[in-house]
Amino acid sequence: MRSFANLRHHRHASAAGLVKGSATPGPRHLAVLTEEQRAVLELRVVRGLSAEQVAQALDLTPAAVRLVQHQALEALRAVLRRPRPLPP
Secondary structure: OOHHHHHHOOOOOOOOOOOOOOOOOOOHOOOOOOOOHHHHHHHHOOOOHHHHHHHHHHHHOOHHHHHHHHHHHHHHHHHHHHHOOOOO
């Protein structure tokens, strides 16, 4: 698998629209993702590349890209669904 170092500057990119009906994930939410998951989401969601294009860029199969994307979105959904304390 190729290094994700060149994508690090995008790790805090807005991920608006990843989880419908939930708060927009921010940097602390994205911290729960692996480097590979962040790279896949950045390329698929933010940059709009196809699974095939991401697979080629990251040296994965298109099926692996879709699986990693699914796992990343599930991880974000789980974080965003956690109850938050009420403000004082």
